[in-house]
Amino acid sequence: MNSTRFDTTCIGNAIVDVFSKIEDEFLETENLVKNSMNLIDENRAIDLYAKMGSAIEVSGGSAGNTAAGVASLGGKSNYIGKVRNDQLGDIFAHDIQAAGVNFETQKSTAGPATARSFILITPDAHRTMNTYLGACVELGPDDIDEEAISQSAVTYMEGYLWDPEGGKAAFRKAAKIAHEAKQRVSLTLSDSFCVDRFRDEFADFIVDGVDILFANEDELKSLYQTDNFSSAISAIRDKVEIACITRGEKGSVILTQDSEVEIAADLSVDVIDTTGAGDLYAAGFLYGFTNGLSLAQSGAIASLAAGEVISHVGARPATSLKTLVSDKLNLK
Amino acid sequence: MNSTRFDTTCIGNAIVDVFSKIEDEFLETENLVKNSMNLIDENRAIDLYAKMGSAIEVSGGSAGNTAAGVASLGGKSNYIGKVRNDQLGDIFAHDIQAAGVNFETQKSTAGPATARSFILITPDAHRTMNTYLGACVELGPDDIDEEAISQSAVTYMEGYLWDPEGGKAAFRKAAKIAHEAKQRVSLTLSDSFCVDRFRDEFADFIVDGVDILFANEDELKSLYQTDNFSSAISAIRDKVEIACITRGEKGSVILTQDSEVEIAADLSVDVIDTTGAGDLYAAGFLYGFTNGLSLAQSGAIASLAAGEVISHVGARPATSLKTLVSDKLNLK
Numbered sequence: 001m002n003s004t005r006f007d008t009t010c011i012g013n014a015i016v017d018v019f020s021k022i023e024d025e026f027l028e029t030e031n032l033v034k035n036s037m038n039l040i041d042e043n044r045a046i047d048l049y050a051k052m053g054s055a056i057e058v059s060g061g062s063a064g065n066t067a068a069g070v071a072s073l074g075g076k077s078n079y080i081g082k083v084r085n086d087q088l089g090d091i092f093a094h095d096i097q098a099a100g101v102n103f104e105t106q107k108s109t110a111g112p113a114t115a116r117s118f119i120l121i122t123p124d125a126h127r128t129m130n131t132y133l134g135a136c137v138e139l140g141p142d143d144i145d146e147e148a149i150s151q152s153a154v155t156y157m158e159g160y161l162w163d164p165e166g167g168k169a170a171f172r173k174a175a176k177i178a179h180e181a182k183q184r185v186s187l188t189l190s191d192s193f194c195v196d197r198f199r200d201e202f203a204d205f206i207v208d209g210v211d212i213l214f215a216n217e218d219e220l221k222s223l224y225q226t227d228n229f230s231s232a233i234s235a236i237r238d239k240v241e242i243a244c245i246t247r248g249e250k251g252s253v254i255l256t257q258d259s260e261v262e263i264a265a266d267l268s269v270d271v272i273d274t275t276g277a278g279d280l281y282a283a284g285f286l287y288g289f290t291n292g293l294s295l296a297q298s299g300a301i302a303s304l305a306a307g308e309v310i311s312h313v314g315a316r317p318a319t320s321l322k323t324l325v326s327d328k329l330n331l332k
Numbered sequence: 333m334n335s336t337r338f339d340t341t342c343i344g345n346a347i348v349d350v351f352s353k354i355e356d357e358f359l360e361t362e363n364l365v366k367n368s369m370n371l372i373d374e375n376r377a378i379d380l381y382a383k384m385g386s387a388i389e390v391s392g393g394s395a396g397n398t399a400a401g402v403a404s405l406g407g408k409s410n411y412i413g414k415v416r417n418d419q420l421g422d423i424f425a426h427d428i429q430a431a432g433v434n435f436e437t438q439k440s441t442a443g444p445a446t447a448r449s450f451i452l453i454t455p456d457a458h459r460t461m462n463t464y465l466g467a468c469v470e471l472g473p474d475d476i477d478e479e480a481i482s483q484s485a486v487t488y489m490e491g492y493l494w495d496p497e498g499g500k501a502a503f504r505k506a507a508k509i510a511h512e513a514k515q516r517v518s519l520t521l522s523d524s525f526c527v528d529r530f531r532d533e534f535a536d537f538i539v540d541g542v543d544i545l546f547a548n549e550d551e552l553k554s555l556y557q558t559d560n561f562s563s564a565i566s567a568i569r570d571k572v573e574i575a576c577i578t579r580g581e582k583g584s585v586i587l588t589q590d591s592e593v594e595i596a597a598d599l600s601v602d603v604i605d606t607t608g609a610g611d612l613y614a615a616g617f618l619y620g621f622t623n624g625l626s627l628a629q630s631g632a633i634a635s636l637a638a639g640e641v642i643s644h645v646g647a648r649p650a651t652s653l654k655t656l657v658s659d660k661l662n663l664k
Contacts, residue, residue, distance in 0.1 A: 091389065
């Protein structure tokens with residue numbers, strides 16, 4: 001067990017998800033690539049919402065989901081992200097705090113509304129995201145709480161945070177503080193299109209400043225522009241302390257310089273909505289890792305947490321992950 | 333088939349539901365009676381929300397759910413209810429229109445925010461509602477569209493609408509217009525506590541102006557202040573054209589002067605959240621009735637629609653009820 005104030009501080013775009021079920025034809029008509037995350041402006045947000053069916057609103061945001069997951073596992077969780085002082089901002093703040101996460105980022109009082117992501121679920125349970133960043137563009141280095149970061153065993157950031165300019169600066173500042181305090185920095189590549197947008201910057205940042213990397217197979221291949229999974233694995237292996245590479249139903253692999261642990265996916269799950277699978281995988285691993293568990297144990301928690309979140313609509317746990325772990329895993 | 337513009341116009345409090353799972357102890361601590369609907373003021377809304385866990389937001393409102401149900405069945409559905417021009421109001425308007433319902437009520441531009449109901453789901457799947465009426469108090473007679481009402485085969489109103497003063501006046505105006513146009517008026521008693529608040533007014537209004545009454549067993553007993561179901565049945569029977577009395581898993585009974593049809597509940601359903609059961613029962617019956625089906629057929633649709641809505645969180649259909657009816661019922 002670590003004795004820091006927080007197991008993890010997660011930093012990301014603070015978003016309320018707007019979930020709606022659609023048919024595949026809708027993606028075609030709207031020129032959307034299944035499973036992608038598309039950034040949209042306000043006009044497109046209005047247009048797309050008008051075309052969508054009835055929806056439900058659930059707090060989300062990739063790193064926010066991870067923060068909620070760490071808390072649900074019983075970990076000490078902190079979150080930094082920007083909402084506005086509007087109704088959706090109040091919903092976001094309520095939900096993340098009610099999940100047991102420390103959340104103290106000042107809400108913006110002017111400028112764009114709280115961010116929302118229109119998440120379209122096709123009958124195969126896959127999600128295609130359309131994100132209006134709204135107030136997220138207001139996040140900046142001033143929002144980084146130096147004391148909280150230096151007292152977090154891991155500071156975890158989503159690649160999506162590089163889209164708003166201030167987010168990237170906040171990200172770099174947080175990484176610097178974490179390393180100066182001899183803590184770890186973790187990054188998720190978020191999305192292969194996001195990797196496309198920032199490939200060189202991500203590659204440099206990984207070498208300089210990332211201890212624990214999360215990526216799925218496509219994102220890793222995109223990062224190193226290879227079609228070959230083994231080549232991508234070899235490329236990342238000597239650049240970070242730990243790389244967790246997820247492969248959907250093929251499970252995941254956790255790599256260090258001298259070890260490789262294969263983790264099975266939970267195939268017993270009735271998959272309803274894949275949103276949040278990667279976020280909760282990261283939550284499970286980071287909870288285990290920061291609480292002194294082995295890579296295999298941390299990976300098993302990661303797999304269980306990801307399995308829970310894809311069994312329902314919404315990207316945050318719908319049940320206590322702590323109870324789930326104690327019921328399903330033998331970590332002694 | 334009727335040739336009116338709308339099968340039903342539903343009038344009610346326009347509300348966004350905020351669902352959260354709780355343990356029974358929470359109800360005790362907060363002095364809440366399970367299954368009740370409690371009206372709360374803004375301060376209590378803030379206090380209760382702060383105590384609640386993470387939630388999800390779904391458009392609701394009793395008559396709004398019924399309107400969405402009629403549309404999902406393929407019926408011509410109209411809705412009248414008041415939201416503000418705020419984010420939750422936009423969500424409500426989007427969802428009911430996306431469900432295929434005609435919704436033209438002007439949003440208020442000042443005064444209280446859009447209404448929300450904090451709906452607490454206990455592990456037994458029962459719901460306890462805490463409603464902040466917000467902008468609903470702005471609904472008044474001016475919002476009643478005379479042409480739409482006179483072209484609706486049934487104008488259906490929720491008892492809850494009597495809580496805001498303007499709602500009651502709107503309600504009476506709509507009933508008068510409907511009857512002058514030789515259309516039917518329908519009322520749901522909504523909630524036994526609501527009946528407590530308005531017993532004498534409801535009793536008078538039923539005699540004067542209700543053709544089709546919906547009530548559950550408790551509400552009907554409360555109306556006539558009797559513990560005896562048969563007495564309550566006898567009391568209502570000669571006062572309305574049709575009375576649909578729901579009895580939870582005991583099913584329902586549909587009464588006219590000279591007939592009585594027993595409808596079985598769908599006991600095969602895995603009950604997740606009972607919110608909206610009565611609303612969708614009404615939707616199913618009204619759709620069938622206004623489309624020339626028999627009482628037994630209309631009741632079967634009512635039972636199927638109620639069964640669908642209690643199989644998931646949220647009080648509106650999560651699938652096409654039209655498809656469900658065509659798959660499950662033989663109405664030829």
